[in-house]
Amino acid sequence: MTQQLNWLPHGLRRTPDDDEGRDVVGGEGDGGADDDAPGAGGPPLTLGMANGAVRVSDELSASLVQETRSVARRDPALAEFAHDWAASVFLTSYVAMTRQDTEDLLSRFAHRLEAALRREPFSPEEGRRIGAAMIGAHFTDSTTLENTLRVLGTRLRPCLSPPPHLSEREVATRLIALSSALAAGYAAALQDHVLRQQEDLKVSMMLERQRSDAMLKESDARFRTAVEGCATGVATLDVRARVQTANSALAELFATGGSELVGRDILTMVHPEDLPSAAEHLTALSAGECDRFRSAMRFLIDGEQPVWTRVTGSLIRDKQGMPDQIVMFVEDCTQSFLNQEMVRRQLMVDPLTGLANRSVLVSQMEAVLGSLRPDGRLALCYFGLDGFRLINDGLGYDVGDEVLRKVAGRLAAEVASTGELVARISADEFVVLIPDTRGTAPVVERVEVLLAALTEPMRVCDRDVSVSVSVGVVERSAAEVGPLELIRAGDLTLRAAKDDGRAQWALYDPDRDQIGHRRSRLAATMPAALRAHEFYLDFQPVMRLADGRLTSVRAVARWDHSEFGLLSQDDFVGLAAEAGQVVDYGRWLLRQACEQAQRWRRGLGSTPTVSVALVDRQVRDQDLVRDVRTILDETGLPPASLRLEVPAVAAFTDTGEPLDTWSILAELGVRLVVGELGSMGRLLSRLRLLPVEAVLVSGVPARDPNEGSDAVDQFALRSMVAMFRRLGPAVIASDVDDAAQARRLRTMGCELAYGEFFGPPSDPMGIEELVAAGSLVRGTER
Incomplete structure (x- = not known):
């Protein structure tokens, strides 16, 4: 009883003291959840039902209404979905509920569907119960089911927040199962509803035949009227399965007149694939071995067009109990079946191109891998359109969509008779799977053919459009690779083809794959590693070339990786930028450096200036000034003890004007060092517009000519240093390896330097030893 109460439509209540059962109507404004609450008093109103009535307690009715409202408040997305669902089914059937009552009911159903999707172990049974509940709420028109399946297929998924352990494919599979179960439950409940009508008719027929001859004609007339007006097809058959009578609904289903059906063997209209099962059911009825059967069955209209139906057959016996007639109810389920197929297709086929999507690709790859012999091989060709965004931005998205359709059509035409599979795997990327390959050379030849077909000019929206395509080719042994690994390797190889110049193919390189996999692992684990x-x-000491004494230190990050060992910042700073972690990493670096400098200041009474290198993305972060000010305030470090190293290009806007960030930081007292000067070009002279304390140059050109130094590079370095000396900033040289190089740099005019000659980066204790030894230049401590 409790389980049935859960599925009462909003406004119906069931009370247990009526054996027959009556439906009780309640609502917010008329004897509903508020008016009929415990203690409110007053008898509930009743609503008569075709098969009796059901009553329920006021307390339970109020809880159902409250649950519906709490669901809407808890999940606005599902409430909006329920609103759309109600809009699609309201007025499709005659239901004694208001629009709001309908929406409240469907809101509970939507919540149940989401709960079923999340439940482990998963079962689609909840969908079946919802379908049956819709029949219980009198949504019995076929349009209701059609609209429901369409809304479920198009609107439910975006409103759901599935648990993270479910993949998109698993979510899609569960949605299909729930939709199918809902349709099945709906059809089964509707069939039961019709069956109850059938049973009533059968009982009436048997009772009327036992009555007087005078009442027989009247009873027969009523029966025929009921059958003729039934929306479900009804036919009476003799025990040899020949049609004796057929109502207009059945005649309409078979697209013929009712008289034309009379005398025909019903089995001659059954689909050949369903004929054995249908014959078995009818034979059992005719022999009296059973009294009823239910079965899904396909009929052929005009011998060609299939119609999907649910058939219920009942046996009528004569006075001696022998089989006399068969009454068959035929419910048209074609639209329901087509709706299920539409939902399945939407979840498995790319809607723009009609190609298989990623889910189908993975399934097909699993099948191919399972069918290949142990030493079999296969190839995946990962196609990517070069610069496709330019087509979208320059010619419009309608042109871009048509280009994608034409590319898909050309690929599909090329593989149509080859046994290969083509799928669209992302916006402008396609995959061709070639099973049972014989090495790389034939695959490359095949790729060349496909590339030639794709790069032919195409006519799109009254204009000629050409595309260039890059391809990543992966040819592997089936025993050593899985579907997802193969797709990942193809994607990586495609990126390599694009990085190498585009409009070309590239072969899978295991070494490059290992490097790429390592980079991906590092990027993926960086946030957790920071936490x-x-x-x-x-910290690396920066020394004064005049006397070799300490002036400042540079913060150098290390990563003690559990898998790859100790990593220098050159190994992961670029990855941080690619993975979108550079701002968080830079904020951590800045805070750690300032905290250490303040610890030196408190413990030693003085601290060298600490330099922190920023990357381009961090320099342009709008919160940089706030972060610097906050960290300095929280650590207590004087601003003059902090030096920020920035790439020269990042110090200016796109128009060549200095960023306002630097003047604000200079007002705080923070020092600025500009590096990577070789990328500035014509902007080099604009350094005078920045509040720059020093510039950073590479000391490599000052090395011994016998070790690879170039005289031209030395001249360029000497000229650059002289120019900076005239502009005012001090010059800091990097990569100083020996005393001779240090002397040359000093002769050129460099004032400060760092490198292996002055000591590699060391832990904070090593810097403390330098400071304690008196190496710190007086006037540089803070």
């Missing part, structure tokens, strides 16, 4: 304190700082 787990796997990063730490070393």
